[in-house]
Amino acid sequence: MKIQGNELQIKGIVAHIDRDNIDTDQIIPTEYLKSIKKFGFEDYLFDGWRYLDGGRLGMSKNDRKINSDFILNNSPFDTAAILLTRDNFGCGSSREHAVWALRDFGIKVVIASSFGDIFYNNCFKNKVLPIVLSKGDIDKIFKISEKEVIELSVSLDAKKIVFSDTIEFKFEVENNLLERIIYGLDDVDMTLKDKQIIIDFEQNRMLEKPWIYAND
Amino acid sequence: MSKTLYDKLWDEHHITTYNSGESLLYIDRQYLHEVTSPQAFEGLTKKGLVPWRLNANIATPDHNVPTERGSDFNMESIEDEISKIQVVELDKNCNKFGIKQFDITSINQGIVHVIGPELGYTLPGMTIVCGDSHTSTHGAFGCLAMGIGTSEVEHVLATQSLKVSKLKNMQVVFNGTSSKGVTSKDIVLYLIGQIGTAGGNGHAIEFSGSYIEDISMEARMTICNMAIEGGAKVGLVAPDITTIDYVRKHSELSSEILDLAEQHWVSLKSDPNATFDKKIEIDVSKIKPQVTWGTSPEMVIDFDAIIPNPDSSPQDNRKNIELAKNYMGIEPDQKLTDLKFDRVFIGSCTNSRIEDLREAAIAVDGKKISINIIEAIVVPGSGLVKQQAESEGLDKIFEDAGFIWRDPGCSMCLGMNPDQLKPHERCASTSNRNFEGRQGNLGRTHLMSPVMAALTAIHGTVSNPS
Ligand code: SF4
Numbered sequence: 001m002k003i004q005g006n007e008l009q010i011k012g013i014v015a016h017i018d019r020d021n022i023d024t025d026q027i028i029p030t031e032y033l034k035s036i037k038k039f040g041f042e043d044y045l046f047d048g049w050r051y052l053d054g055g056r057l058g059m060s061k062n063d064r065k066i067n068s069d070f071i072l073n074n075s076p077f078d079t080a081a082i083l084l085t086r087d088n089f090g091c092g093s094s095r096e097h098a099v100w101a102l103r104d105f106g107i108k109v110v111i112a113s114s115f116g117d118i119f120y121n122n123c124f125k126n127k128v129l130p131i132v133l134s135k136g137d138i139d140k141i142f143k144i145s146e147k148e149v150i151e152l153s154v155s156l157d158a159k160k161i162v163f164s165d166t167i168e169f170k171f172e173v174e175n176n177l178l179e180r181i182i183y184g185l186d187d188v189d190m191t192l193k194d195k196q197i198i199i200d201f202e203q204n205r206m207l208e209k210p211w212i213y214a215n216d
Numbered sequence: 217m218s219k220t221l222y223d224k225l226w227d228e229h230h231i232t233t234y235n236s237g238e239s240l241l242y243i244d245r246q247y248l249h250e251v252t253s254p255q256a257f258e259g260l261t262k263k264g265l266v267p268w269r270l271n272a273n274i275a276t277p278d279h280n281v282p283t284e285r286g287s288d289f290n291m292e293s294i295e296d297e298i299s300k301i302q303v304v305e306l307d308k309n310c311n312k313f314g315i316k317q318f319d320i321t322s323i324n325q326g327i328v329h330v331i332g333p334e335l336g337y338t339l340p341g342m343t344i345v346c347g348d349s350h351t352s353t354h355g356a357f358g359c360l361a362m363g364i365g366t367s368e369v370e371h372v373l374a375t376q377s378l379k380v381s382k383l384k385n386m387q388v389v390f391n392g393t394s395s396k397g398v399t400s401k402d403i404v405l406y407l408i409g410q411i412g413t414a415g416g417n418g419h420a421i422e423f424s425g426s427y428i429e430d431i432s433m434e435a436r437m438t439i440c441n442m443a444i445e446g447g448a449k450v451g452l453v454a455p456d457i458t459t460i461d462y463v464r465k466h467s468e469l470s471s472e473i474l475d476l477a478e479q480h481w482v483s484l485k486s487d488p489n490a491t492f493d494k495k496i497e498i499d500v501s502k503i504k505p506q507v508t509w510g511t512s513p514e515m516v517i518d519f520d521a522i523i524p525n526p527d528s529s530p531q532d533n534r535k536n537i538e539l540a541k542n543y544m545g546i547e548p549d550q551k552l553t554d555l556k557f558d559r560v561f562i563g564s565c566t567n568s569r570i571e572d573l574r575e576a577a578i579a580v581d582g583k584k585i586s587i588n589i590i591e592a593i594v595v596p597g598s599g600l601v602k603q604q605a606e607s608e609g610l611d612k613i614f615e616d617a618g619f620i621w622r623d624p625g626c627s628m629c630l631g632m633n634p635d636q637l638k639p640h641e642r643c644a645s646t647s648n649r650n651f652e653g654r655q656g657n658l659g660r661t662h663l664m665s666p667v668m669a670a671l672t673a674i675h676g677t678v679s680n681p682s
Contacts, residue, residue: 020536021413021512025651030630034280034298036254036305038366054639054657057298088414091447092651094349095252096365114414117449118349122365174381176236187367188263191240191375194232198377201231201242202269211339211477212244214469216271 008182010108010129010154012081015071016145017046022085023092024119028101032057041097042104046072072105082109082152084141090119090130099126109154111161113138124180125187129154131161131171141169156182218487220385221454222420225360225484229343231377240377241360244342247328248275248315248369250306251632252347256370257309267313268376274337275310275317277303278327279632283595283622291320299633326598326624329353329441329565333433334600336467340455340481345372350565350648352443356436357463358455358484360420363444383450386419387492390427392501397681399575400435401567401646401665403427404442405506407498409516416448419494422486423453427500433462434571441566442648445513454485507552507678508650508663510540515650519668519678522551543652544660545640552662552678557642560585560592560619560673561655562666564629564647568597570604572646572666577610579670579681585618586676592619593635595627619673631656644672 032044034057043061050073052065071077083102089112090098099122102110108128113135115123123130131154133141141163144150153162156178161169179185191198206213219227231240253275260266267273277291280299291307294300303320310317318324324335329350332338340358345351349363364378372378390403408415421443428436436453443451453459460478467474504518515537517523523546526537546555562568562576573596585592594614596602602624605611611621628635629647637643637659646669647654650661664672671679 018535019539021514023512023649023651025630025649025654029653029657030632033251033632034302036258036302038255038258048653048657088417088447091413092349092444092649094347094363094365096255096347096367099365114417116414116447117417118363118365122367125365125367174237176234176238187371187379188259188265188374191371191377191379195375197232198240198242198268198375202376205242209341209477209480211469211473212342213271214473216269 008156010081010156011151012108013076013079014082014084014141014145014150014152015077015080016084016142017071018086018142020087021091022089024090024095024098024116025092027090027098028095031055033095033097038100039104041101045101045105046070076149079106081106082111082154083107084138084145085110085112086138087113087135089115091116094118096122096125099123099128103128111138111141124177127181127184129173129181131173133169133171137169218489218491220486220490220492221358221422221452221484222360222383222385222450223490225341225343226382228341229360238379238381241343241380242377243345243372244272245337245344246273246369246372247332247344247346247351248273248306249279249328249346249348250277250302251279252366253309253369254302254305255366256347256373257313259370260373263374265374267315267373270314271316272376273315273373274332275306275315276325276328276331277306277320279626279630281320281625282633283625283627283635285623289320296634323599323603326601327565327568327626330568330597330601333357333437334466334598336463336469339463339467339477340459341484345378349444349449350441352449352451353437353441353565355440355443355451356433356453357459358452358481360450362449383420384418384493386416386421386448386494388421388423389425389495389497390423390500391425391497392427392499393430394427394500394503397667398503398505399665399667400431400438402503402506403500404439405508405513405516405663406503408442408446408513409506410498411446411496413445413512413514414447416443416446419448420450420452421446421448423451428453429456432571433458434569437569438566442513445648455481505665505668505681507668509544509546509552510537511543511650511652512540513648513650513663515540516663517552519552520680522549525549555642555677556588557644557672557676558588558590559637559641559643560589560669561595561628561643561645561647562593562669563595563597563627565597566648567646567666568595568601570601573601573605573610574608576666576670577613579667580617580619580674581613583617583674585673588676589673590641592673593622593628594619595622596624598624617674628655630654644669644678
């Protein structure tokens, strides 16, 4: 993969949340889905865990009761770019707002042993990289991360996570998905370049399956 | 080569596969609601595009709408200003682009996944998407139906297609006859307890077996609805005579065109030798009513069982159990039947269809809700369900028992409207997610069937249905 600039490396502090099945309702609660914007969700990320009171869309975090036990409220994790968690992260609701909230907070990489399918897909539309590692590897990083603040470096082209000079974790991700992270490609523009194949397909379908189009 | 139903649906809608390995799938139908569509319409507008095929899209507001509306209500009457903006925005976008919308004043308004099938917009063999994970519901009709994110909603509006990778095939065979008081909700909760909330990740689940063949479309929808709670974004049931009878009753298409379609629909089933990547068989006759105790749908047990103890659970699950018990306010060695409930919610796209309301009404007929219950609400899934229930007198049965009879919407399934739990309130709910805060900040949700929720209202505790 050829690319200019330094976007092939993502470096950052790791914040860890030791839980399985963190659903998208936890990542961003329903209340904040009332926004009609695509940005501005950073203060509401993990809202139920980050604050001791219930919030409303539009409320500033300065007016909230902060839960000082929650990792993202503590320095230096409040500037974390990498989130480390366990199994089935992002299960549940399809809300893309969950990825928007992670992105707006500054999270660029999420490392987990598995992800909810819809969440995984949504990540690539917003330049957030979900990385799947084995449960064993996740355990190893947790052990270190619980003792000291660590910084990881994620190499997109080599598909590996590097920690110090000696520890490396390889990961798999489809190239086409990775390209979306690197280039921030827009799917609509890409698909419409080949518009004609959709038109042809549709015309054929109208003849073969007319009931689909009977109300048109 | 033998194919599964999912393979057949995939092939029928497959436009092309790119060098990258991703495929472009043609989308027959998109449902839109007010929460996940505004940013998609904005994207479309910014690009100067219009919807590819207008009539593929059907819209309705459901998540934000108040459920105490009365007859003069319109969207301007919504008191929560922020909720109102979303409902108004949907209306504006639908008007601007010419998309068919059943607005808040329409008799056809309701939860998207309830109105789609009931108005005949969901037809067997379709690909159906919506910016909502419970789109899997429509798989009950043999549709390749799945929830998508907002970027994808925009993509489908603009291109009538979706970029996806093919899922693996999983088969779940339910055989046997369920015991009295055990519904399709119990069956699907039991399954999730077995496979876990990640059990279906990366798979399309086809449900089959003698149990599935015997049950109604409503019951099949409940099962497919919760496929996503087992991790599968697609749930499927092959169309059969039950499906076709339902579609004929609900569709406005001419009988000629339905006859033609039917010839195709009957071919939509897995070939006898089709291979599945995963397969499980379950004898439903042994399943008891299921109730969740924790904060994930997989934390589910028989209604009369003891809630798991972290100390005697496998090491890697201990922490999850501890956190969940803590959040749910459960003492060591408590049973579900020991817990005292504060509220009851009968509704949501899982269990707000006419059949659900009938079952719940039978359970409460002539009885009164417990004095310990602060509020018990019944929220029909759509205006048509409400009308039908009223014509059968179900509203009176509920009201006589002390329930509050509401107008259609998602309501307390996610509490985006005023229907929310207060901190620490315990709720018997027929919805699909017991996540922390799902029904309101610090609220405690126990998922169960409409019958079990109705009985919980009467007794104030979970009790034996038989
Ligand atoms: S009823 Fe609940 S699960 Fe269903 S669409 Fe509405 S919010 Fe989502």
